[in-house]
Amino acid sequence: GAGVSQSPRYKVAKRGQDVALRCDPISGHVSLFWYQQALGQGPEFLTYFQNEAQLDKSGLPSDRFFAERPEGSVSTLKIQRTQQEDSAVYLCASSLRSRGIGYNEQFFGPGTRLTVL
Amino acid sequence: QKEVEQNSGPLSVPEGAIASLNCTYSDRGSQSFFWYRQYSGKSPELIMSIYSNGDKEDGRFTAQLNKASQYVSLLIRDSQPSDSATYLCAVKSGLGKLIFGQGTELSVKP
Numbered sequence: 001g002a003g004v005s006q007s008p009r010y011k012v013a014k015r016g017q018d019v020a021l022r023c024d025p026i027s028g029h030v031s032l033f034w035y036q037q038a039l040g041q042g043p044e045f046l047t048y049f050q051n052e053a054q055l056d057k058s059g060l061p062s063d064r065f066f067a068e069r070p071e072g073s074v075s076t077l078k079i080q081r082t083q084q085e086d087s088a089v090y091l092c093a094s095s096l097r098s099r100g101i102g103y104n105e106q107f108f109g110p111g112t113r114l115t116v117l
Numbered sequence: 118q119k120e121v122e123q124n125s126g127p128l129s130v131p132e133g134a135i136a137s138l139n140c141t142y143s144d145r146g147s148q149s150f151f152w153y154r155q156y157s158g159k160s161p162e163l164i165m166s167i168y169s170n171g172d173k174e175d176g177r178f179t180a181q182l183n184k185a186s187q188y189v190s191l192l193i194r195d196s197q198p199s200d201s202a203t204y205l206c207a208v209k210s211g212l213g214k215l216i217f218g219q220g221t222e223l224s225v226k227p
Contacts, residue, residue, distance in 0.1 A: 031213055042121075042205050042217030043161065056212045091160055099213065101168050104149060106215060108160040 002026065004109035006092050012115045013082045021077045021112045025094030032075050033106060034067055035091040043091055049075060082116045089113050120144065121208050123218035132227050136193040140206030140218055143187065149209035150182055152191045155220065156202045165191060196225040 005024040013019050025032050031050055035043035036059075045059040051072035060067070064083075069075040079086055093106040123140050130136045138152075149168055153161035167173045167180040167189065179192040189208075193200055203222045207215040 033214060035215075040219075042207075042219050043215070045214040045216070048212055048214055050212075056214060059214070089160075093215075095213070101149075102166075104209065104213060105151070105163055105166055107163060108153075111160045 004092055004094050004107055006090075006109040006112050008112060009110060010113050010115075012117065014117055015082060015084060017082050017116075018078065018080045019082055019114065021079075021090050021114070023075045023077070023092030023094075023109060025073065025075070025092070026107060028096070029094035030072075030097050031095045031104075031106075032069060033093045033095075034075070034077050035093065036061075037089045037091055037111070039088075046077070046090075079114075082114075084116050087114055087116045119218075120210070120216045121206055121218040123204075123206050124221045126203075126220075126222040127224055128221055129224045129226060130196050132196060132198060132225055134196050134225075136196045136200065136223055136225070138191040138193075138204050138206075138221050138223065140189045140191075141187055142189070142206075142208045142216075144208065144210060144216075145184075145187060147184075147187075147208045147210065150180070150189045151207040151209075151215065152178075152180060152189075153205040153207060153217075154200075154202045155205055161205055193223075196223075198225050198227050201225050 034046040048056040049069040097103040152165040165180040203220040206218040
């Protein structure tokens with residue numbers, strides 16, 4: 001079946017521009033996560049949705065970062081007034097649920113590589 | 118101290134050997150542990166999950182968990198050049214987020 005999809009795969013933005021990154025989770029997956037991965041590092045958590053509810057946004061680095069999942073399926077991560085330090089790969093992952101053995105495994109999309117000039 | 122720590126690679130093993138990747142974590146209450154493989158320029162791919170103490174085997178991969186020592190490992194038997202990648206250890210925390218280690222780069226030499 002179809003996995004997690006993300007678009008665009010690559011995005012180049014000028015400093016100060018706003019960007020929007022899209023994630024389509026696996027069909028039926030309740031939980032959706034956004035991570036940020038810098039070169040040579042492991043992914044770092046940004047935010048978590050259960051259906052349409054954003055239950056954890058503790059990892060968002062500043063108020064320039066905003067995420068939504070209005071209908072409990074597709075999610076959008078928006079970054080306003082991009083800065084050079086926002087350059088990274090943004091990964092989306094989904095899982096059937098957030099808890100429960102065998103149900104909380106997270107599957108990642110291909111990521112969006114953001115470069116801010 | 119980082120929440121999840123891994124061997125600082127790179128780790129180089131000859132083809133056919135056993136590769137051993139290690140990970141320690143700081144949250145004693147953690148219950149779910151995962152190993153991901155990440156090829157260069159690609160996204161993480163789940164290869165193993167483990168929830169209880171002991172060993173879990175899946176093909177050439179064996180995950181080992183010791184909650185008392187807060188230690189997780191991944192063994193890759195009969196290593197192949199195609200196993201060359203970065204291996205990420207992840208621990209579930211809080212409401213479901215994963216805390217990742219920095220990853221260990223594995224190189225399998227033919």
